[in-house]
């Protein structure tokens with residue numbers, strides 16, 4: 001397993017730092033050789049940057065990848081947006097020498113050069129492929145008897161032409177990682193549906209974006225779960241803070257706790273919900289947090 | 295000169311011309327249930343003329359890729375939508391909130407920069423107040439600023455003409 005650098009992105013360090021802390025605890029707990037990716041920037045945000053200017057998107061993404069190449073490490077992301085942006089950019093640059101030349105001309109201005117020697121990983125596919133549910137199970141101290149609504153999000157598995165995660169209609173690799181922690185992944189209607197945040201829709205058309213989240217939350221509520229588990233801080237924000245906005249705007253109240261998989265895994269490894277910032281979410285469900293204390 | 299959309303897509307190795315208007319994309323679209331976005335219609339309109347660059351539906355796509363995965367003709371619908379958006383932006387058409395997000399990256403290197411509440415949260419969690427990103431390393435931020443300058447991005451986002459267009463909306 002090649003060593004990795006930890007790419008934080010924007011939302012995790014700057015809005016949900018508990019997920020950052022949980023991820024580092026988990027990487028240490030699993031004995032993964034990781035290092036900070038010092039000086040990284042926004043991935044950049046695919047919705048806006050990729051839509052605005054392709055070469056700028058590729059150049060900023062390449063700079064982040066080069067920082068990791070310089071450390072001879074693969075890039076480990078913990079966000080579907082960062083993964084989508086960096087993996088797709090890496091893919092384009094590796095396969096299009098003309099584009100790579102253009103990007104390298106710009107990177108030359110800051111004495112950098114993209115080589116294409118690093119892979120971009122996402123923590124869920126990384127754990128699934130490099131460890132697998134059985135080894136993850138061996139690493140936990142405390143099985144969590146929870147009913148979980150799993151949200152894969154979109155860019156972890158799509159576009160499938162640039163991913164290697166099997167079916168996009170009925171994937172199971174993430175469910176397996178959740179069930180390795182003793183939890184039960186509950187099926188719900190339209191499970192693979194988008195949370196509505198991506199593509200710049202949340203930032204520019206908030207109400208429309210929240211209508212998509214509202215539909216998702218309703219289906220989850222109907223399934224009767226203890227919490228939502230995701231793989232992406234933007235989905236996390238949309239489903240956590242989004243519940244506050246949906247209550248304000250549409251009067252629908254759900255009060256469903258939301259956790260990133262790193263947080264769930266850290267808790268199963270023996271950390272407290274406060275250690276990994278579950279209590280810093282917008283949806284504060286004391287009863288649930290109590291159960292996590294075990 | 296703004297390119298015809300068919301030509302623009304072709305130059306990116308994409309085409310919408312093989313679309314048979316089956317509507318699978320529209321039926322799969324989570325956004326279309328709540329917005330005016332009709333993916334099938336958008337694909338058709340991109341085959342016609344430059345009006346598509348002004349179509350606000352371009353910006354209602356969450357890039358979830360569901361349509362692209364299911365299209366029986368294998369059309370790279372989302373890649374196409376992103377390409378059309380880019381052309382539209384280069385014509386000066388940007389949603390004000392997107393311009394703001396772009397501005398944050400230009401100034402701070404993060405689309406979602408740190409704020410006081412989260413400096414506090416980080417401290418409460420026993421972490422450094424600032425993450426190991428451009429927030430902590432001014433030289434790294436300078437690199438980002440230099441790059442958005444040389445790619446022409448700063449000019450694209452802060453272009454005076456489009457600023458006026460925004461106020462006029």
Ligand code: SF4
Pocket residue numbers: 312313314315316317318319320333334337361364365366367368369371
């Ligand atoms: S699914 Fe494909 S072929 Fe069918 S209408 Fe949409 S773009 Fe056209």
Ligand code: SF4
Pocket residue numbers: 319322323324325326333354355356357358359360361362371372
């Ligand atoms: S990628 Fe965009 S157009 Fe396609 S289904 Fe998703 S939201 Fe609709």
